[in-house]
Amino acid sequence: MQADEVKEKKKKSKKASEKAAEPAAAAAPAEEAPAKTSSKKRATRSGSNVFAMFTQHQVAEFKEAFQFIDQDKDGFLSKNDIRATFDSLGRICTDSELEGMIKEAPGPINFTMFLTIFGDRTQGTDEEDVILNAFAQFDEGNGLCNEDSLRHSLCTWGEKFSASEADNILAEAPSDGKGNIDIKKFAQLLTRGDEEEGG
Template structure:
């Protein structure tokens, strides 16, 4: 039997500007310039406080401090772009991690108890909101209180054979 080939992910560029279109970068730049009220080239507490008030979002000094602490350095335009890219991208688990994760919930017939999965989704690790859990369970097609493990895996990892197509694309 041939050795199973691990799915290769496309490597993200080290240059954050390559992750967005020119139009998107221009939009982010315009937003940054609007938020940078003191025009010092970085976003500070006063800039964020003004921005929140300007768009009618309630905030506190504590929340602003938490936002600023999300950045390892002062938030200049490049750092802001990096933060957006990080938040937008999320990390992807390899298919085998997804398969094993859902397999832990499956019974001998390959069925997953929907209420038990809802509790896990909303109470542990990166917690889902009630709405996110509802959306996920709807997508996973609950039948008689159970989900089909194989269907969930297919929805989250794609149909079998995608590995070969991705490998061919990367070789070209």
């Protein structure tokens, strides 16, 4: 009988040591969990950095633009939303142009993705080229556009500017003194600021 009791005690002590090992094993993943949580926090924080790139006023303006473009109000910008927006601005886009715009985003275009795209652009990718292409419609040769023609377009088409808003915009434009604006310098001024205007 004593041998049986010894065996029983050994079994109990073995079970007790296994149970003690289980909490230790459970504690190990718990120790790893904070690391995972902090990495999740980091990932979330880096995703929200796009909001830190803009002032609250700019984010509000982007939000207003996003809501304007989101014609079906589903929280995502689709090809049809973009088509309807361009149609309302008097510009007809082909399917291939619209597809190209949609493909600029690596996924569905919600507001955060919308901000990310603009954030990438303001970091100097190709915004200047986009502005130069827009101004190319007004190029009258030698990289110049007529200030009056540009003013008329700003006040007539798309989201119309008031006369005073157009005056404020064009007051900053580099002019040749004969009523012509240097398109390249103006695009540089709009994208890079005053410090590189002469470049």
